[in-house]
Amino acid sequence: MPPPDLAQIERLLYDEADCLDRADLDSWFELYTEDSDYWMPVSPDQNDPHRHISLFYDNRLMMEIRRRNFGHEYAASMEYPIRCSHIISNIRIVSADDNSSECRVTSNFQAIVYYKDQNVYAGKYTHDLVCRGGTYRIKHKRVDLINCDAEQGNLVIYL
Amino acid sequence: MGSQEHLTDLQTLVQPTRVHRSVYTDPDIFALEMERIWGRAWIYVGHESQVPSAGSFITTEIGLDPVLMVRDDDDNIRVLFNRCRHKGAKLSARCVGKTDYFRCPYHGWTYRNNGELRGVPAREGYPETGFNAGDHGLVALAQVDNIRGFVFATKSPSSPDLRTYLGDAAATLENIADRAPAGKVEIAGGRLRYRHPCNWKMFIENLNDAMHPMIAHSSVGMAALSYMKSQPEGTSYPREAEILFPFGSSYDFFDQMGVTGLANGHGYMGGTSSIHTAYSDIPGYWEAMVSSYGEIRTQEILSSNRHNTIFYPSFTAKDAIQAIRVARPRSVNETIIETYHFKLVGAPEEMLERTILYSRLINSSSGMVGPDDLDCYARMQEALCSSGSDWVDLSRYAQQDNQENGNVTGSGTSDLAARNQFSAWSKLMATSD
Numbered sequence: 399m400p401p402p403d404l405a406q407i408e409r410l411l412y413d414e415a416d417c418l419d420r421a422d423l424d425s426w427f428e429l430y431t432e433d434s435d436y437w438m439p440v441s442p443d444q445n446d447p448h449r450h451i452s453l454f455y456d457n458r459l460m461m462e463i464r465r466r467n468f469g470h471e472y473a474a475s476m477e478y479p480i481r482c483s484h485i486i487s488n489i490r491i492v493s494a495d496d497n498s499s500e501c502r503v504t505s506n507f508q509a510i511v512y513y514k515d516q517n518v519y520a521g522k523y524t525h526d527l528v529c530r531g532g533t534y535r536i537k538h539k540r541v542d543l544i545n546c547d548a549e550q551g552n553l554v555i556y557l
Numbered sequence: 558m559g560s561q562e563h564l565t566d567l568q569t570l571v572q573p574t575r576v577h578r579s580v581y582t583d584p585d586i587f588a589l590e591m592e593r594i595w596g597r598a599w600i601y602v603g604h605e606s607q608v609p610s611a612g613s614f615i616t617t618e619i620g621l622d623p624v625l626m627v628r629d630d631d632d633n634i635r636v637l638f639n640r641c642r643h644k645g646a647k648l649s650a651r652c653v654g655k656t657d658y659f660r661c662p663y664h665g666w667t668y669r670n671n672g673e674l675r676g677v678p679a680r681e682g683y684p685e686t687g688f689n690a691g692d693h694g695l696v697a698l699a700q701v702d703n704i705r706g707f708v709f710a711t712k713s714p715s716s717p718d719l720r721t722y723l724g725d726a727a728a729t730l731e732n733i734a735d736r737a738p739a740g741k742v743e744i745a746g747g748r749l750r751y752r753h754p755c756n757w758k759m760f761i762e763n764l765n766d767a768m769h770p771m772i773a774h775s776s777v778g779m780a781a782l783s784y785m786k787s788q789p790e791g792t793s794y795p796r797e798a799e800i801l802f803p804f805g806s807s808y809d810f811f812d813q814m815g816v817t818g819l820a821n822g823h824g825y826m827g828g829t830s831s832i833h834t835a836y837s838d839i840p841g842y843w844e845a846m847v848s849s850y851g852e853i854r855t856q857e858i859l860s861s862n863r864h865n866t867i868f869y870p871s872f873t874a875k876d877a878i879q880a881i882r883v884a885r886p887r888s889v890n891e892t893i894i895e896t897y898h899f900k901l902v903g904a905p906e907e908m909l910e911r912t913i914l915y916s917r918l919i920n921s922s923s924g925m926v927g928p929d930d931l932d933c934y935a936r937m938q939e940a941l942c943s944s945g946s947d948w949v950d951l952s953r954y955a956q957q958d959n960q961e962n963g964n965v966t967g968s969g970t971s972d973l974a975a976r977n978q979f980s981a982w983s984k985l986m987a988t989s990d
Contacts, residue, residue: 438923441747448910451747451898454923459797462784463777467925470776474932549750549893552931553923 402494402501407527410534411505415484418509421555423465431528431537434458436556438541453546453553468555480555481512486523499529500537507541509557519557520544571983573976574952578941580982581756581949587889594870594985595620597713598821599722601872601883602626602636604897605706606743612655612670618885619710623647624698625659626708629671634703636710637672637695648695659695668695705734706741715990725964726823729866732876735858738849738903742879745900746913751922753894755934757870757886758978760894763930764865764873764882765826765974767811768953770804773933777925778805796837800915803832804926811969814864818965822869822981824974831864833877841905849903867974869981879912882920890938896920951975 410429417426430436437447438454447455456464469476485508494501503525511517526538541557570577570586580586600619603626607615614627616639623639625648639648641661648659648668658675659668667675672695677683680690698710702719707730709719720727734742753760763769781801785794794802814831818824846855865873872883879899886892896916900909919926941949954971967973 440749444747449746449906449913451749451896451913451916451921453749453921455917459784459795460918462787463780463797463801463925466780466783467776470780472772472779473776473929474773474936475928476776477932547750549752550922551752551754552928553921554928 400498402491402498402527402529404489404491407491407501407503407534408489410527410536411486411489411503411523411525414536415486415507418556419482419484421468421480421482423468423556426556427461427465429536430458430461430539431535432458434461434535434537434539436461436539436541438543438546438553438557440546442542442546444546453543453550454541454556475552475554478514479512482509482555484509484557500527501529502526507557511555511557513552513554517551521546567983567986571979574955574972575948575950576979578947578949581758581938582889582942584889587756587886589986590982591620591886593989594982595886597711597716597985598870599700599702599709599711599716599719600870601868601881602701602708602710604742604744604899605634605703605708607653608634610655612657613653614649614656614670615653616649616651619698619712620886622712624710625649625695627670629669631671633671634701634708635670635672636698636701636708638698640696641666642674642693642695643677666693672697704730713990722821723823723868724819724821726819726825726866726868728861729825729863729874729876732858732861732863733874733879733899735850736846736876736879736904737901738845739901740849741902742899743902744897745909746898746916748898749894749896749916749921751894751896751920751927751931753892753931753934754890755892755931755938756889757884757892758982759934759937760882760884760892760930761867761870761873762975762978763934764867765816765824766972767814767816767826767969768808769930769933770806770811771808773929774804774926776929777801780925796911796914797918799836800918801925804919806832808970814969816967816969816971816973818973818977820963820981822978823867824869824977825866826864826969826974827862829860829862831862831877833862833864833875836877836911839905839907839911842908845904867978869978878915879908880916880920894920951979 414429436456440451440453444450486505488506490504492502492504505523507523509519521543524540525536527534528537570580603615608628611628611630614625616625625637625639627635629635641648643664643666646661646663648661665678669675674690674693699712699714701710704727781798814827816826863876867873872881874881881897883895884892898912918924951972954967957967958973959966
């Protein structure tokens with residue numbers, strides 16, 4: 399089998415970044431599988447999202463609830479424009495299964511999030527991707543902020 | 558404003574049913590609070606399980622003062638100012654660690670883990686100076702005590718003892734520990750540190766404010782409901798929904814829950830029922846409890862259900878959730894809220910998982926509840942700095958307070974808790990030592 403298609407994977411990561419840049423969670427959500435989750439640990443090298451607190455750990459259910467709450471007129475924290483700029487680099491396929499239907503991709507990111515103030519986030523992404531019918535989707539995403547254990551303000555959008 | 562001017566002002570700034578906006582916004586009042594409230598009250602430091610063996614320590618703050626909580630070689634838990642007695646540098650910059658002695662990184666003075674001065678480099682340089690190592694140990698907090706492992710300290714030697722100061726609020730800490738089949742809890746699951754751009758009192762007041770959930774948290778309930786409606790009929794409610802839905806409970810529900818104000822500004826909502834009462838059982842927990850305590854005592858322990866107990870001024874606890882949130886004031890308009898979680902020793906691990914899930918959905922920076930609370934505090938902090946109207950209203954159900962055995966009780970949506978907190982505030986702020 400040929401190795402995973404890096405160009406296709408890069409396009410997926412850029413598409414995801416574009417959805418988040420536009421704060422379009424409905425389109426973002428479509429890039430994820432039905433059994434997906436999104437994790438932002440609060441400790442470096444954290445290995446457990448269930449018995450250890452995280453900044454984010456959304457299963458599909460919480461993604462559904464969050465996107466319905468996002469921008470809600472009754473939510474005080476949502477009454478501000480949210481605009482982001484994500485830069486992704488150093489994209490590497492670190493592992494893949496034999497038939498290239500699943501692979502793990504790591505990358506570096508920097509995200510500027512304009513939400514009340516201009517906020518800067520940086521760190522490493524780990525994406526677990528699955529390929530079905532020639533198209534990759536995201537099964538699991540882990541976001542390791544370089545300052546994950548620092549004091550944080552409101553985190554109102556996925557990074 | 559000078560300090561003398563405040564003494565007369567303070568009498569007029571806090572009135573029975575309203576407070577002047579400056580109590581939240583004036584840096585001079587904040588400075589006086591650090592001295593008279595945070596410098597006198599028993600402040601939560603940490604849990605003894607954070608310092609499990611000799612030399613284990615954590616660093617934190619009491620008011621604006623950096624402190625160390627350390628277990629010494631004789632197994633005593635000490636709370637010491639984290640400040641070298643030489644030039645005053647902060648001794649340890651780490652949040653947590655283990656050491657036989659503390660060494661100042663500037664000139665190398667070292668201290669034993671009980672605070673005694675251990676060594677001074679080139680000590681022969683102090684002949685006939687009157688320098689006495691015995692006088693230069695780390696300064697200990699005036700009083701340190703704990704309830705079931707929850708360690709408090711006060712800078713004031715004249716404050717009443719911890720049990721007297723906390724009164725019935727202590728029962729919440731007892732209940733948290735009693736909820737463990739082994740009768741004790743341990744810190745677990747990491748912590749959150751959440752930066753709040755607001756005065757510390759806004760956070761503490763909000764924890765016993767039941768008029769806000771139906772408004773401030775309504776969107777979350779609606780979002781969860783909208784999702785559940787999109788699911789096939791008969792889909793059972795997941796634990797996430799079980800946690801989120803009660804935040805949209807009616808005014809009647811919260812009124813029924815009730816609120817109790819205790820001496821010294823403490824208080825709690827609920828007692829026998831709260832937004833946590835209807836959670837489904839976790840397999841094996843009841844059995845583990847009954848085998849430790851028997852059925853009657855287990856029933857009694859689990860029937861206590863205080864929504865948020867305020868330990869004025871520094872933290873709030875949820876007995877049924879085993880999580881606490883600690884306010885660490887930084888300035889008049891900045892407060893760090895730390896969340897800590899506890900494992901019930903002897904209980905199924907799933908109990909901790911529920912605690913963590915709750916905390917992530919509610920207390921985290923990305924939570925479905927905390928960010929809206931924070932935004933409301935930030936709005937108050939910003940707008941209260943402006944002129945226009947000077948007063949914050951606390952009059953809801955003011956004529957219906959019931960006085961019982963030194964406590965004051967009322968309907969859950971009363972402003973009673975805030976009035977009770979300001980009554981303690983006024984008492985502490987009115988007098989200098």
